[in-house]
């Protein structure tokens with residue numbers, strides 16, 4: 014596919030108009046190869062079918078593509094096995110569950126290593142759609158290696174420090190699969206995705222924690238005596254954030270009082286387990302925990318909202334309500350600052366998203382390490398410069414309890430594209446994530462571009478760029494049985510609100 | 522986390538609507554049958570389409586009254602469809618009746634890059650034929666000459682040597698992304714230099730909306746965020762140039778790739794092979810191509826992608842407080858970054874990775890000292906070379922640093938860069954010496 018599409022530069026997107034049909038086909042093909050990256054089970058099946066069909070008419074697409082389909086299914090399984098944190102497997106996705114000693118993962122991974130070794134050897138010459146596999150298997154290889162490092166009992170005494178690049182001779186590249194065997198036995202070393210260095214476990218901890226310490230001190234995120242609410246979802250970012258903040262607070266005498274703040278959206282089966290994790294964190298770190306539910310804050314749980322609006326727009330409600338829930342919770346707890354678990358990947362992705370949306374106001378705001386709006390509690394991101402991969406590594410090495418918090422409802426397709434793109438860039442050049450944040454930090458908005466003023470909502474008093482904030486708008490819609498209100502353009506909603514009888518008597 | 526991030530609102534993206542049956546008649550004149558369909562819904566006849574495209578071009582050129590009567594304008598033609606269309610539009614504009622006529626004085630430029638890629642042998646001749654046909658003033662210059670020679674407008678006997686140097690630079694770069702980035706920067710250098718030599722005060726290049734959107738996004742991915750307006754803007758004041766203010770204009774920037782393709786088709790314009798290092802490479806070998814694929818794929822599902830990215834670029838400006846420009850790309854340098862920045866965080870990461878537990882007690886300075894101690898291997902030139910690299914890097918922007926770090930040897934860099942660098946050093950030394958006397 015890729016060698017059929019020879020468009021090399023933007024202005025060659027339409028090479029010749031006479032082959033408009035070919036162009037159409039090309040686009041379809043491009044879609045297929047893109048979709049293969051997402052590696053859904055379905056895509057694997059579809060690709061296989063397409064090639065079988067194509068083989069009947071065009072001999073140029075060889076059977077390799079059929080293998081590609083097979084490969085997709087394989088990679089899909091692998092992906093699941095590395096990503097799954099759901100304790101109960103969903104039917105048809107057996108490997109997407111927590112790793113236990115009895116689970117099918119170990120058998121599968123052993124097989125996977127063999128297959129991946131094969132892929133490594135042949136993808137370089139494998140042109141048809143293989144580009145994406147090559148990439149993804151690398152990424153998954155990394156994940157898999159992380160797992161292997163983690164699961165093998167670590168023997169501190171036998172630790173062979175000669176392979177750590179901190180103060181020792183550097184091991185510049187990650188060991189090949191052939192070498193991994195001996196490495197696993199000889200101790201625990203970690204490849205730092207961010208710098209390309211290989212560090213021993215202890216040095217990795219130091220590097221990881223010191224970097225966050227330096228982010229906190231350079232960004233002046235906290236003052237002595239501050240009460241800091243950690244937004245705790247039970248996910249890896251917030252769990253690692255809580256662990257690191259506790260460690261640093263004790264080690265460097267920040268003199269902070271840390272509290273965990275959790276929001277319960279009221280989604281059956283989604284928060285139940287993750288809140289359990291937060292409760293465990295509370296005991297382990299001995300921090301006070303406050304759980305606030307949407308039901309308490311807004312009178313509506315997400316389950317109820319879904320029953321009302323269906324699954325199409327519920328992420329809007331979920332996101333808008335959560336944004337404010339943290340502010341409301343923090344006010345209740347009377348804290349000085351909220352710390353959120355946004356990592357470098359999240360921020361780079363948001364920079365890309367805001368460019369794709371043309372939203373320069375948010376483009377500027379999203380790279381701020383600390384957001385201070387008048388009348389609200391400041392928010393900061395101590396993990397702003399920390400790579401997601403290293404967070405996962407830290408959590409595994411430290412055997413931290415965390416929970417995958419992927420939303421159970423329909424995901425936002427657009428953000429998915431941006432995420433895939435970012436992962437592609439990171440694979441090509443690990444510094445890409447930092448490069449994008451650097452770009453975001455140094456871009457300036459033209460003076461004549463009008464940016465929305467940020468004020469407070471006249472109804473609830475929380476931050477809003479409109480007179481009435483989005484949360485109040487959505488809430489009013491729900492309470493009035495007009496759930497679509499506030500989903501579209503704000504101006505439309507304002508009109509609708511104004512058209513309602515007696516707007517001054519609206520109950521918020 | 523839920524796919525709706527806390528930081529963002531809840532806008533719903535415009536999704537492709539099911540295709541409605543199209544009108545048969547042109548939407549402008551309502552008489553002629555349609556020949557062209559734009560954005561999957563607008564139907565135009567050939568005549569109305571041509572006047573629409575020409576109007577867009579004229580509007581962009583005339584908009585900010587940047588080009589004065591009789592001003593010499595360097596028109597860069599690469600051979601791409603976009604560039605041959607630009608040439609045709611300018612030529613057509615010069616033939617118009619008095620009040621519509623373009624009044625500037627174009628100098629058409631083709632940079633011959635055949636030393637870097639396999640072009641058909643007669644490519645240059647064909648380009649020359651084309652230029653002759655239009656009857657405008659033109660120049661065909663070899664890329665290597667434009668980079669290294671002082672009088673590149675005349676035949677230079679050293680051209681073989683220059684060709685070797687140019688080839689060396691690129692063979693000394695191992696990373697495809699950086700190779701392409703370097704090519705872009707050297708092209709820009711060559712064009713700027715030639716504009717000065719040819720006494721042109723305006724430069725026109727033919728990038729269209731689509732290409733500029735991809736460039737914007739890959740610039741962001743390369744860490745060139747602060748240079749976006751320089752690279753995609755309508756007009757760029759080259760503040761580096763003391764004598765004249767050189768302005769780059771991109772008259773095709775409001776036209777889509779499709780519009781240009783139709784324009785070229787209706788005017789039967791032949792385009793030529795024009796390569797870069799990414800030609801015939803796969804999409805996952807370089808950041809630029811990955812970006813291109815990303816934008817193209819997104820454009821299929823969300824037809825407003827390109828124009829939205831492009832409009833984002835319109836709202837980004839240069840830092841007005843910039844005081845320093847990069848030696849290599851002439852872009853803005855990101856100096857005086859706050860300690861809380863991606864740049865400083867990256868430096869710290871490298872330091873911490875090297876020092877491990879020691880990092881806490883020792884400072885960054887210690888690391889620098891230790892490094893210089895290590896490097897002292899007597900009588901050998903490798904230290905000097907390493908030092909030169911580090912010194913030059915200090916005069917480079919964030920993204921160009923990546924290029925020079927990957928470059929094995931600095932010997933083949935254009936003299937101006939090395940000399941300018943020496944000048945800068947000299948100036949610094951002088952400042953050092955007299956600083957006690959300054960009040």
Ligand SMILES: [Zn+2]
Nearest residue numbers: 177179213216
């Ligand atoms: Zn170590």
Ligand SMILES: [Zn+2]
Nearest residue numbers: 470473482485
């Ligand atoms: Zn409100």
Ligand SMILES: [Zn+2]
Nearest residue numbers: 547550566569
């Ligand atoms: Zn017409």
Ligand SMILES: [Zn+2]
Nearest residue numbers: 847850918921
């Ligand atoms: Zn530069």
